[in-house]
Every structure is written in C-alpha cells, then in structure tokens.
Amino acid sequence: MKRKMFLSFLAALPVIKVFGSxxxxxxxxxxxTQKDQEGPFYKDGAPKKSVIETDxxxxxxxxxxxxxxxCSSPVANAVVDVWHCDKxxxxxxxxxxxxGTVLADSKGNYSFTTIYPPGYGSRPRHIHFKVRAKGxxxxxSQIYFKGDPRINNDFARNAESGRVLDLxxxxxxxxxxxxxxx
Ligand SMILES: [Fe+2]
Numbered sequence: 253m254k255r256k257m258f259l260s261f262l263a264a265l266p267v268i269k270v271f272g273s274x275x276x277x278x279x280x281x282x283x284x285t286q287k288d289q290e291g292p293f294y295k296d297g298a299p300k301k302s303v304i305e306t307d308x309x310x311x312x313x314x315x316x317x318x319x320x321x322x323c324s325s326p327v328a329n330a331v332v333d334v335w336h337c338d339k340x341x342x343x344x345x346x347x348x349x350x351x352g353t354v355l356a357d358s359k360g361n362y363s364f365t366t367i368y369p370p371g372y373g374s375r376p377r378h379i380h381f382k383v384r385a386k387g388x389x390x391x392x393s394q395i396y397f398k399g400d401p402r403i404n405n406d407f408a409r410n411a412e413s414g415r416v417l418d419l420x421x422x423x424x425x426x427x428x429x430x431x432x433x434x
Contacts (some may be wrong), residue, residue, distance in 0.1 A: 308367030
C-alpha cells in the first residue's frame with residue numbers, strides 16, 4: 253500500500269480509547285487483555301460468590317467484560333474465576349479460601365469484594381483470574397497494583413498498563429476499576 257493510501261486508510265478508521273487516555277486507531281484485538289501465567293495454585297470448582305475474602309484490608313474491584321473484537325461490545329453473562337493468596341501470603345489448596353467465581357450480568361458488568369493481597373517471595377501483589385464466556389476464548393491472566401515496588405519482577409514486568417490498577421483509598425476500603433477485553 254502506498255503511503256498516501258495507507259494514511260487515508262488510517263484516517264478512515266474509528267478512533268477508540270484504550271488504557272485510559274491513549275487513543276489509537278481501532279484494529280481488531282488491539283485492546284485484548286494479555287494472558288499471564290496461571291501459576292501452580294489454580295483450583296477448579298470455586299463456589300459462586302461476590303465476597304471472596306474478608307480477613308484483611310478490604311478491596312473492591314468492578315468493571316466490565318468487553319469484546320476484544322471491537323473493544324466496546326459488552327460480553328453477556330461471563331464468569332470470572334478469581335484466586336489469590338490470603339493475608340499471610342498462602343494459597344488454600346485444601347479448600348476454597350480466597351477463591352470464588354463471580355458472575356457478570358447481561359451487560360458485562362461484574363464486581364467483587366475481597367482483600368488487598370500481599371506479595372509473597374519475589375512476587376508483587378496480584379490477583380489471578382480466568383474469564384469464561386460463551387463464544388469467546390478463555391482468558392487466564394493476573395492483575396497488579398500501581399506503586400508496588402516488586403512490580404518489575406518475573407512475568408509482572410510484562411503486564412500492560414491496563415492490568416496494573418490504580419487504587420482509590422475510600423478510607424474503609426480500597427477500590428479499583430478493571431475492564432477486561434476477551
Ligand atoms: Fe499467585
């Protein structure tokens with residue numbers, strides 16, 4: 253494609269917002285949430301719940317599940333399978349402490365309450381999740397938190413900015429928004 257034609261092609265594309273204030277031309281999949289390591293502690297069959305853990309500093313996360321095909325269409329009735337360590341940095345491999353499946357609604361909205369998990373070993377604070385929705389590939393990934401001094405460790409260093417969350421301190425609890433593109 254000649255340069256002039258290519259520029260005309262770009263100008264004709266709708267512009268979308270990705271990762272906060274960055275605007276880029278729409279290209280299918282450009283906003284897709286990156287995969288991350290599953291790690292050794294995933295356990296299938298976590299119960300459905302919206303309050304996953306209460307023993308620790310309270311954290312609420314809410315957002316939407318959206319299609320990566322157009323970066324805007326809501327994905328109805330997705331399941332977000334969440335797991336993380338407890339306040340001591342331990343995973344429950346016997347039961348389902350700090351594990352739960354969260355149901356998104358028909359408009360793609362989801363929310364859950366849990367604790368602000370500590371880091372452990374060299375790993376930064378993180379929450380693991382899988383998203384499953386009919387007609388979409390399963391996503392396994394992790395979220396991290398801005399300001400964590402260990403954020404540049406291991407696979408966390410490859411996290412795109414959309415997976416490193418801004419926390420709002422609401423005094424009684426911490427809150428973050430996270431939209432997931434599958
Ligand atoms: Fe982990």
